[in-house]
Amino acid sequence: MSIKKIAPSLVAAAVATVVLTACQAQETKMGSAAAGKSMAAKTAQSGPPPLAPLGPPPIPPDNKQTPAKIELGKILFFDPRLGGDASTGCSTCHEPDQGWAWAEDFSRGYPGTVHWRNSQTIINSAYYSRLFWAGSVPSLEKQAKSAAKGGVAGNGEDDIMESRLALIPGYRKRFKDVFGSEWPLIGDAWRAISAFERTLVQRDTPLDKYLLGDKSALTEQQVKGMALFNGKAGCIQCHNGEMATDQDYYNIGVPPNKRWEEDGLAQVTFRFELYAKGMTEEGYRTTKADPGFYFRGKNKWDKGKFRTPSLRYTTYTAPYMHNGVFYTMEEVVDFYNRGGFDEEGRTTGYPENKSKLIKPLGLTDEEKEDLLAFLEAFSGEEIMMEKPAMPEYAPLFTKAELEAAQEAK
Numbered sequence: 013m014s015i016k017k018i019a020p021s022l023v024a025a026a027v028a029t030v031v032l033t034a035c036q037a038q039e040t041k042m043g044s045a046a047a048g049k050s051m052a053a054k055t056a057q058s059g060p061p062p063l064a065p066l067g068p069p070p071i072p073p074d075n076k077q078t079p080a081k082i083e084l085g086k087i088l089f090f091d092p093r094l095g096g097d098a099s100t101g102c103s104t105c106h107e108p109d110q111g112w113a114w115a116e117d118f119s120r121g122y123p124g125t126v127h128w129r130n131s132q133t134i135i136n137s138a139y140y141s142r143l144f145w146a147g148s149v150p151s152l153e154k155q156a157k158s159a160a161k162g163g164v165a166g167n168g169e170d171d172i173m174e175s176r177l178a179l180i181p182g183y184r185k186r187f188k189d190v191f192g193s194e195w196p197l198i199g200d201a202w203r204a205i206s207a208f209e210r211t212l213v214q215r216d217t218p219l220d221k222y223l224l225g226d227k228s229a230l231t232e233q234q235v236k237g238m239a240l241f242n243g244k245a246g247c248i249q250c251h252n253g254e255m256a257t258d259q260d261y262y263n264i265g266v267p268p269n270k271r272w273e274e275d276g277l278a279q280v281t282f283r284f285e286l287y288a289k290g291m292t293e294e295g296y297r298t299t300k301a302d303p304g305f306y307f308r309g310k311n312k313w314d315k316g317k318f319r320t321p322s323l324r325y326t327t328y329t330a331p332y333m334h335n336g337v338f339y340t341m342e343e344v345v346d347f348y349n350r351g352g353f354d355e356e357g358r359t360t361g362y363p364e365n366k367s368k369l370i371k372p373l374g375l376t377d378e379e380k381e382d383l384l385a386f387l388e389a390f391s392g393e394e395i396m397m398e399k400p401a402m403p404e405y406a407p408l409f410t411k412a413e414l415e416a417a418q419e420a421k
């Protein structure tokens with residue numbers, strides 16, 4: 013074989029090794045099988061997957077959808093009795109008319125607290141392989157349990173919540189019909205809620221219609237914006253596929269929320285979360301920004317990384333980012349255009365981990381407008397829902413029984 017023929021294959025082999033090593037390094041750093049898989053996909057196609065129309069959500073084989081289960085899950089989602097003091101249920105922080113989220117930077121918290129992160133929308137959460145900003149739980153079933161019990165969220169106890177359900181005849185009947193148990197089991201409540209959440213999907217956005225062939229679904233300006241999204245602005249590198257997310261974790265430079273310096277209650281919550289998640293004492297005393305994905309493997313290179321969120325339904329879910337620091341989409345686009353800095357030049361508390369993919373974009377005002385117009389195509393009609401009627405507690409005794417007991421005294 014002549015040297016000329018050998019050379020290209022050697023080069024190819026060398027390139028392949030380099031790519032593989034880089035992937036392996038990144039995979040260990042991310043420590044997740046999903047990350048490995050998406051890396052494999054990226055290498056095979058040499059480029060991120062394109063945006064795609066959203067298919068039906070995955071349904072786990074051990075929690076099939078039935079109409080009765082979905083209806084039960086819906087009632088439970090809106091019922092504040094699934095929480096500590098019966099004031100804070102799922103819908104308290106995931107309000108249908110606030111984008112199924114909470115329209116403040118930090119979510120409201122359990123009474124006496126604020127939350128430490130922005131409330132995420134429930135719409136399309138059925139598609140994520142890991143939930144929460146730092147991807148800490150692997151299923152909706154586990155997520156619901158951790159939300160209802162979390163100290164700054166529902167703050168409930170399993171036995172108390174289960175007892176409350178047992179005291180509500182309407183629930184006893186529904187749980188029996190759906191799950192066949194004599195008494196409601198709290199684990200079944202999370203299953204029913206998850207089944208309900210799997211119905212909260214939006215698959216008919218202008219973008220879906222366009223990608224399915226209806227070229228009139230996007231305006232000319234939006235088509236220009238899409239080209240920027242896929243090209244000059246580079247959004248597609250992370251916001252790709254049918255959910256417009258690669259579900260990987262990056263530090264993109266989001267600055268810490270100033271409320272941690274100015275608002276005592278927010279500071280207390282932040283400290284509590286650091287402590288609860290096993291921060292070292294030194295870290296507890298000195299940490300000023302949310303370490304995010306760090307809590308998953310306690311690797312310092314993961315500080316300030318968060319899961320790429322979907323861009324679907326974002327028309328209704330402001331403010332944005334894990335700590336809600338940006339109140340409008342304009343601010344988000346300006347932040348990216350500056351290379352991951354806010355208007356005061358602030359960036360992540362962990363600049364050493366900032367992704368190399370985030371750099372100044374040089375978008376003109378007109379290009380920013382085009383991109384903003386395109387971002388609207390990720391949302392369809394607002395999904396509204398009336399709160400269902402709540403089944404009532406059985407009275408523990410009748411008025412006559414109470415009077416009889418008092419007379420007997």
Ligand code: HEC
Pocket residue numbers: 094100101102103104105106119120121122127128129130131132133134137140142143144145146152155156157159160164165166205
């Ligand atoms: C006190 C406010 C609060 C309550 C109550 C609450 N949540 Fe949340 N929810 C949040 C916040 C804040 C986040 C993001 C937290 C994080 O990432 O650390 C979140 C995240 C989620 C997510 C993840 C979405 C995603 O994109 O990964 C789901 C699903 C969810 N909540 C469902 C529920 C359900 C079901 C309940 C009731 C059992 C509930 N929540 C109760 C505030 C709340």
Ligand code: HEC
Pocket residue numbers: 241245246247248249250251261262263264266317318319320321322323326329331332333334335344345348349367369370387
């Ligand atoms: C390197 C990967 C990456 C690139 C490139 C990227 N994003 Fe993001 N995006 C993320 C991550 C990660 C977050 C969450 C960051 C956080 O909360 O700290 C995010 C958050 C967002 C949010 C907030 C969504 C919400 O629900 O709060 C919007 C909107 C957004 N990105 C739009 C864009 C646009 C537009 C571009 C292109 C100009 C872009 N992104 C480029 C990874 C990326």
